[in-house]
Amino acid sequence: MILKRLADLIYYSKERDAQELSRQKCAFATVSREWQVFFERWTFRHLTLHQSDLTEFGKIMQDDNNRRMSVKFICLRIQLPEYDCKKCKKGESPKEIRANQRLFTTAVWELFSILSQWEQHGEVGLEISVHSPSDALHYCQELKSRIHRRANIPPKYSKPRKRGKATHGWNRGIQIDNPPDGAKLRVFGHPKGLGFDLRTSVARKLGTLPEVKVVTWLLIRRQFYRHFSVPKALGPMIKSLPRLEHLSYEPWRG
Structure with missing residues (x-):
């Protein structure tokens, strides 16, 4: 009863900063074995x-x-390498595409x-997203409010910034120009989408994508713009999820 009351006080507190709540719960979990299991x-x-x-x-x-x-x-949330203004208007080079494919493959296969x-046991949902932290700093600044948004938490309204100069088609937090085609390719990635690179060390070691029986829901949201190759990524993932009941794939058409 005391533990439940304490948990409610934390959850319904006015200052619901996610990191602070997480720190509080972790601290309470160290009190005793009973508290650890509960929190x-x-x-x-x-x-x-x-x-x-x-x-x-x-x-x-x-x-x-x-x-x-x-x-x-x-x-x-798979993070791709950052880039600067020299690259933000250009699509990815073949070298960058290969590096991103390897990074994507390693992360998904390891998980x-x-x-x-x-x-x-029960039902576990799995969401996968891919982005570069630089995406939100150049032509797709709307991503700043999406990077930390959870699937089951409604978005919060944020007022446009009152200060700052126009840059990358944005002025004071408002988009005033559409991004050039090269900038779209940089954020969306290769038109064929991200696929698994079977030459990576983890893929060679495992041979095939491991079967996961706990996941019943796979979610790939429009939160980020980069999409996945159906035959080379999404298809193999679905095949490796034998208990999958719900699939939500929301690709942008740019």
């Missing part, structure tokens, strides 16, 4: 991971069924490898 149900319920988190994520979840059972939704070790 980890909240801490692990909705996870947002970047590719750099996957190794630690695998260690934290290894052989811990309580934590695994707490997970209801995983958002994998599927981790989740393939989980026993079948």
Whole structure:
């Protein structure tokens, strides 16, 4: 009863800063084993991971069924390399395309490898998105408000900035010009979409994309513009999710 009341006070507090709430719940989880089990149900319920988190994520979840059972939704946000104004008006070079394919492949295959070790339980949603942090700093500044937006949290209204000079077709937080075609290609990526590069070390090691039985919902939102190749990425993912019940794929047509 005390734990539930404490959890409610945290959740319904006026200052609902996500990072601060996460720190509070993690701190409470260290009080005792009972508190750990209770608060980890909240801490692990909705996870947002970047590719750099996957190794630690695998260690934290290894052989811990309580934590695994707490997970209801995983958002994998794959970050591509940053770029500057010399490249923001140009599509990706063949070298950049290959590097992004390898990065994308490694992240997805590593996550599927981790989740393939989980026993079948309940329903887990999986969201995958790909973007460069630079996308929101050049011609697609509307992405600034989307980068940290969760699938189950409604967007908050933010007022346009009152200061700042016009840049990349934006002025004071308002888009005044459409981006050039090269800038669209930079953000959307290759027209064929991101696909798996089977020459990466993780793909060669595993042979095939591991089967994951805990995921029942796959979500790829319009939150970011980069889309996936159906035959070389989305198809193999669906094939490796035997319990998939819901698929939401929202590609932009640019």
